[in-house]
Amino acid sequence: AQTVTQSQPEMSVQEAETVTLSCTYDTSESDYYLFWYKQPPSRQMILVIRQEAYKQQNATENRFSVNFQKAAKSFSLKISDSQLGDAAMYFCAYRSKTGGGADGLTFGKGTHLIIQP
Amino acid sequence: EAQVTQNPRYLITVTGKKLTVTCSQNMNHEYMSWYRQDPGLGLRQIYYSMNVEVTDKGDVPEGYKVSRKEKRNFPLILESPSPNQTSLYFCASSFNRLSYEQYFGPGTRLTVT
Numbered sequence: 203a204q205t206v207t208q209s210q211p212e213m214s215v216q217e218a219e220t221v222t223l224s225c226t227y228d229t230s231e232s233d234y235y236l237f238w239y240k241q242p243p244s245r246q247m248i249l250v251i252r253q254e255a256y257k258q259q260n261a262t263e264n265r266f267s268v269n270f271q272k273a274a275k276s277f278s279l280k281i282s283d284s285q286l287g288d289a290a291m292y293f294c295a296y297r298s299k300t301g302g303g304a305d306g307l308t309f310g311k312g313t314h315l316i317i318q319p
Numbered sequence: 320e321a322q323v324t325q326n327p328r329y330l331i332t333v334t335g336k337k338l339t340v341t342c343s344q345n346m347n348h349e350y351m352s353w354y355r356q357d358p359g360l361g362l363r364q365i366y367y368s369m370n371v372e373v374t375d376k377g378d379v380p381e382g383y384k385v386s387r388k389e390k391r392n393f394p395l396i397l398e399s400p401s402p403n404q405t406s407l408y409f410c411a412s413s414f415n416r417l418s419y420e421q422y423f424g425p426g427t428r429l430t431v432t
Contacts, residue, residue: 237419245428252419
């Protein structure tokens with residue numbers, strides 16, 4: 203079974219600074235998806251960015267980018283120019299492309315990001 | 320508007336009183352699933368359904384039932400709720416089991432006393 207580990211329960215960053223959230227995962231599969239989800243106080247789950255394992259190029263979405271290291275099974279999220287609206291819980295998640303296991307998303311335990319004004 | 324809806328959004332109940340949390344999607348998605356979120360544990364999958372009349376257990380199915388009689392609806396049933404089922408519940412759907420994007424509902428906060 204796949205596992206996802208987020209080793210930082212909480213991170214704090216000054217507004218306008220850059221912060222990196224860490225995520226590692228364990229899998230025996232070669233093709234899969236990785237995601238970062240944001241959960242603000244409203245509790246809505248918002249997809250921030252996704253990465254396909256066979257794509258070597260790191261995904262970017264405006265101020266959000268990832269550092270995907272397939273061999274190391276590492277998938278970190280970098281937020282540039284942090285804004286107050288970025289304050290939220292961030293979840294790293296894995297999904298098999300072959301439909302193995304429970305077929306759903308496997309989530310890490312989350313990182314609570316605090317933005318200091 | 321494409322969306323996943325859940326009802327109720329908040330529910331306080333007592334141990335043993337059967338309840339159903341409804342989930343509906345208007346995107347004609349084949350795949351639907353339920354997750355529960357607990358502090359320090361992230362989200363864990365309870366049950367999933369790949370299509371009408373096809374359901375299967377996720378990682379934490381004990382104490383829950385589901386049904387998929389229509390493509391758009393996927394209710395979560397707690398026949399005899401217990402306090403350890405106090406949690407935040409999310410329904411999610413995707414086009415099929417291999418689609419990369421899952422659409423999440425707004426969540427249901429359940430408290431069992």
